[in-house]
Amino acid sequence: MSFFESLDPAFDRFVLGNAPVKQLATGYDWLEGPVWFGDAGCLLFSDIPSNRILRWTPGSGVTTYREPSHYANGHTRDRDGRLVSCEHGTRRVTRTEHDGAITVLADGYEGKRLNSPNDVVVSIDGAVWFSDPHYGIGSNYEGFAAPQELPCRVYRIDPLSGTLQVMIDDMNCPNGLAFSPDESRLYVADTGRMYEGDPQHIRVYEMRDGTPVNGRLFHTIDPGCADGIRVDSDGNLWSSAADGVHCISPEGKLLGKIFVPELVSNICFGGRAKHELYITATTSLYRITLNRTGVQFP
Ligand code: MG
Numbered sequence: 551m552s553f554f555e556s557l558d559p560a561f562d563r564f565v566l567g568n569a570p571v572k573q574l575a576t577g578y579d580w581l582e583g584p585v586w587f588g589d590a591g592c593l594l595f596s597d598i599p600s601n602r603i604l605r606w607t608p609g610s611g612v613t614t615y616r617e618p619s620h621y622a623n624g625h626t627r628d629r630d631g632r633l634v635s636c637e638h639g640t641r642r643v644t645r646t647e648h649d650g651a652i653t654v655l656a657d658g659y660e661g662k663r664l665n666s667p668n669d670v671v672v673s674i675d676g677a678v679w680f681s682d683p684h685y686g687i688g689s690n691y692e693g694f695a696a697p698q699e700l701p702c703r704v705y706r707i708d709p710l711s712g713t714l715q716v717m718i719d720d721m722n723c724p725n726g727l728a729f730s731p732d733e734s735r736l737y738v739a740d741t742g743r744m745y746e747g748d749p750q751h752i753r754v755y756e757m758r759d760g761t762p763v764n765g766r767l768f769h770t771i772d773p774g775c776a777d778g779i780r781v782d783s784d785g786n787l788w789s790s791a792a793d794g795v796h797c798i799s800p801e802g803k804l805l806g807k808i809f810v811p812e813l814v815s816n817i818c819f820g821g822r823a824k825h826e827l828y829i830t831a832t833t834s835l836y837r838i839t840l841n842r843t844g845v846q847f848p
Contacts, residue, residue: 793807
């Protein structure tokens with residue numbers, strides 16, 4: 551069987567004909583938030599409903615990294631290599647220090663609680679950017695059902711002052727985030743209310759003096775939605791979709807697909823040369839080796 555569908559000749563060079571979509575672990579409830587730790591030789595990822603952050607290590611499989619995880623969803627690493635996490639249950643963004651202590655980076659804005667921070671990236675200046683849709687407070691499945699106090703937005707946490715700043719407030723439900731390799735662009739996935747038939751698309755913003763401006767439609771995912779997105783070193787965007795992972799050119803053209811047997815939530819690059827794509831998909835963790843280099847810091 552083929553794991554791929556090539557829609558552009560460029561994609562033929564991105565994939566390896568004999569590299570499988572390999573299931574590394576299964577039996578979970580709903581996986582998200584993969585983040586690669588090359589220095590520790592492992593991948594961390596969230597099983598949100600089971601309130602755990604898990605650790606997959608090549609050769610030894612999955613162990614529990616943190617439980618309870620406060621229904622953690624997306625993760626990334628900051629410029630010092632520290633884990634930065636979005637937590638639904640506590641409605642906050644945290645940083646795990648090198649000694650294991652947990653620092654709260656943000657949990658509210660102007661006296662109101664955040665909704666349920668979902669996905670997070672760190673820019674080259676060390677600022678933490680995160681999305682805050684309402685998915686974690688809509689029911690008790692991935693957090694705690696509670697009233698929504700703030701609009702769904704994208705925020706930036708200043709690396710020096712720690713101040714929280716609203717950066718994007720004109721989207722329905724911002725979700726996955728990714729900067730282009732030179733950080734001249736910010737991509738933001740909008741997954742909408744999910745139940746009302748909203749378009750599932752990715753927007754691109756131009757970064758001007760550190761601010762995202764001129765947001766416009768970049769690409770509409772079909773089928774499914776762009777929950778998690780990542781870029782490779784040539785600026786191609788890789789996105790989750792209902793049938794797997796889609797690869798989209800910087801011009802917004804769908805170049806090809808990787809088919810995954812389960813609904814994909816999030817992805818990240820990892821491995822020795824950041825040439826492996828780790829895929830969280832419903833109950834399972836998958837990996838495929840690509841002829842690509844992902845942008846993943848550190
Ligand atoms: Mg997400």
